[in-house]
Amino acid sequence: MPAPSDGVYQLSVQDDATDRKLTLDLTRTGLTMHKLTIGSGRFPTRDVLCGPESSSSFKIEGRKFMNQVVGRYTNRLPAGKSYIIDSSREEGGKRIEIDLDENEPFQDGRGNCLHSGQNGYDLREFEPVGADSTIVQEFRSTNTEPANSESVSPPSLSSSSAHFHLHSPSGDQGFPEAIDILATVTLELFPVPKDTDLTIPSETGPKSRIGRANFNLRAKLSDPEEVARRDSGTPINLTWHTGYILNDFRGEPSDSNGIQQHKLWINSDHHLAVQQSQLPTGEIQPNKALGIDFSTPEAIRPIGEIMPPSGFDQCFIFKNSTGDTVDNTKDPKAILRSPKDDLILVFYSNQTAVQCYSANYFDGIGSRKELHRRTPAEQEAGGYKKQGMLFF
Template identity: 25%
Template sequence: MLNEAIRLAPDGQPFNVITLRNTHGMTVSVMDWGATLLSCQVLMKDGSVRETLLGSPSPADYPHQQAYLGASVGRYANRIANSQISLGDEIIHLSASQPPHQLHGGIEGFDKRRWSLISHNEHEAIYHLTSPEGDQGFPGTLQVTAQFVLKEDNRISIQYRATVDKPCPVSLTNHAYFNLDSQHHDVRQHRLQIFADDYLPVDSQGIPTGEGKLKPVDGTSFDFRNAKTIVRDFLQDADQQAVKGYDHSFLLQTKGNLEQAAAKVWSADNLLQMTVYTTAPALQFYSGNYLEGTKARDKTHYRAYDGLALESEHLPDSPNHPEWPQPDCWLLPGEEYVSITEYQFQSL
């Protein structure tokens, strides 16, 4: 039996887990450490229950994994080149969590914090976090909330809201890994559709290459405008080979319209479909290229490609690329950052 010290979070306090339910047999579990999605179980037509999220064996294992399983990440999701941004003539140096670059908000990003539970009921949980001036190098104090809602139409809605007292780039996302066939199945057998005409080429460290120009998906392995299995064009070009698969951001056709699907995923057995809706300008599609060795829910270990992430966010390194055709990632005092992403499940 685990002793008390092991069961406690790094701040010495217990992990607090909340389970959300709807009347269609779907359940979602979240916890305050990292405002993390722990589990998402869908009731199938045949009466079975299917776990759609990768996860650790217990809450106490989450601080010890490096894959950001289900975590809320910020202040800035994805990478910032050379861990620096510019504000006017001032160069601001950030903490380098993937030296020399910053990944997912820094060494002590939002995934490594205890969020305060503001309110909850059977269908909703709302968390709050204060990020102080200079946190991971970022300017100003940021106030952020994360709202998780399980709706009656089998969607998980995740809404991030933030304000700042000094100009600061903000891009928040949840780093859920999905496998619609349940864990330990090769996710590359899933069919995927992404409604995007352009993607962002990156180098082996995930930093935009060359002049940071977007590239049309047309005629490339990155064309998911029509649904196809992930494996069909897997590792077929240098852009994929640089990062062992797909780990690229797609500029969405939806342009922030939450009413239009941004992406769709089908399980390999074609019995479960997930549709993604988001107000974010881009989706980072990650095929789980570096999951190998991450401790799994059943206490074994995940392999590479056991799960995929579709992270809603701004394009990586956006603070250094104001020319990109997306909303400005800089949040100003008096403004409110709002990002909503919904994952809807349908048993087929």
């Protein structure tokens, strides 16, 4: 993939005969997903990711964890020095020391290290690498190739992929051991189905599958033999912190109250309980304790009807996600529908849980994309407001 002059890398797949098109814009800093636009031939192009219009505004407007890779450890850990017990080891477990900085103060105790502190991967420059590069070949030799995680997988009409690499040295962010991270992004455009086998039912009629966007993060120890010799290791928990909004801002009706009219379903009956500091207690609670039930016949309901009063900020555990005997990677893990029900995102994952966050701390400061304004000339819209998008 050639180096862009404006710092934005673009992948695109399209079918001119049907006006169907998927386009993804990425920047190296944090490997930010700047734009993911969808054209179906049935509605004007829609960008399903929140964010500013200009990619340079991500740095100007400050750190918001908006569509970047976060790590080495996503979510919250206690700030300061701690020991993690690797219970998979023999003889009572191996103690791994970490020393993390605080970037989320807490009034009644030590604060948290949120998304790996002041210098997370969302601020790092990822390096584009070719499919035949040494680092890609090293990952292929570890048999960690990304798998197709969709049960209904029609042959692609066209596809486009790119690889990006980040090296994280030992001691980085207070975590031991050096690691290498390979991110692979792929867009695929599906042919228009000739029957109903590849359609998704909805209230406004069946929808044909336009395509698939696959985002894969893999990590490996840079020197596994040396780490094994010292019987050491490191915790790691990578993700893309991606915010979605499916509104048609040009048409009516649209979701003027943020995501309240979006419809959501998650393949989950339980979530992780948290302390007042938002750190997990270790207890797994039923979702019904939050007033949420995704198992009902009408489980895909407007977010405004199912979201707790304080908003979503829960780690939902996927059904059948424990144990080694069941391969459920081909089952949908979440579904998000637009207010008009004309655009549907179906999410698949090989992970055991998802953090669902409804942008509860956004305040309208900053900017937003032109496609996310009522009119192209609307300048007073400001940035995204509280509960104006949904992060997975």
